[in-house]
Amino acid sequence: MVAKTQLVTAEELLDMPDDGYRYELVRGVLRKMAPAGSEHSISGIEIGTSLNIHVKANNLGRVFGADAGFLLARDPDTVRAPDAAFVRRERVEAVGIPSGYWPGPPDLAIEIISPNDRYTEVYEKVDEWLEAGAGMVVVVNPRNRTATVRVAGMNPVILKEGDTLDGGEVVPGWRMAVSDIFA
16 A cells, blocks of 8 residues: 655645745645755855846846745645746736745746755756746856756757856846856
8 A cells, every 4th residue: 555645735835834944845745955055055145146136226027035935836736946036027016026935937047056956856947947937047056167048948058157147038138257156
């Protein structure tokens, strides 16, 4: 006899008491995420700060930090949390700022590979972002100091330290030297 896993809803995840860990919900199943290391955190704040300064200065929308969840699917529920994210102003104005998870994907999701991350899990998450409708996903890899840009229907673009990350049509005008991510 196989034990059936009790599926968790987005509302149950939101109501969970803080136990020091972050969780994502993937097709109703909780995934515990260990706290990130220092290098991961520094890269996250560097890219998030650059993005936020540009977005605010140009009234483009809102930037979300690593603790924000995005509700990508229902029944069973999937809630994912990128390391940083951007949602266009038009979408924010249409929805407002919900007290719970953002309904749907961000326009830009930024994922930073942690020392304990498996590449297969990171790229599973990237595929979920794109399938849910994210316009762009950036995967930052501190191990080899690269940023890989993924846009649905296009080949990935791998940027190295001498290159510049560009928000393209998703975040117009935003540019950041890849080397600055690892400052």
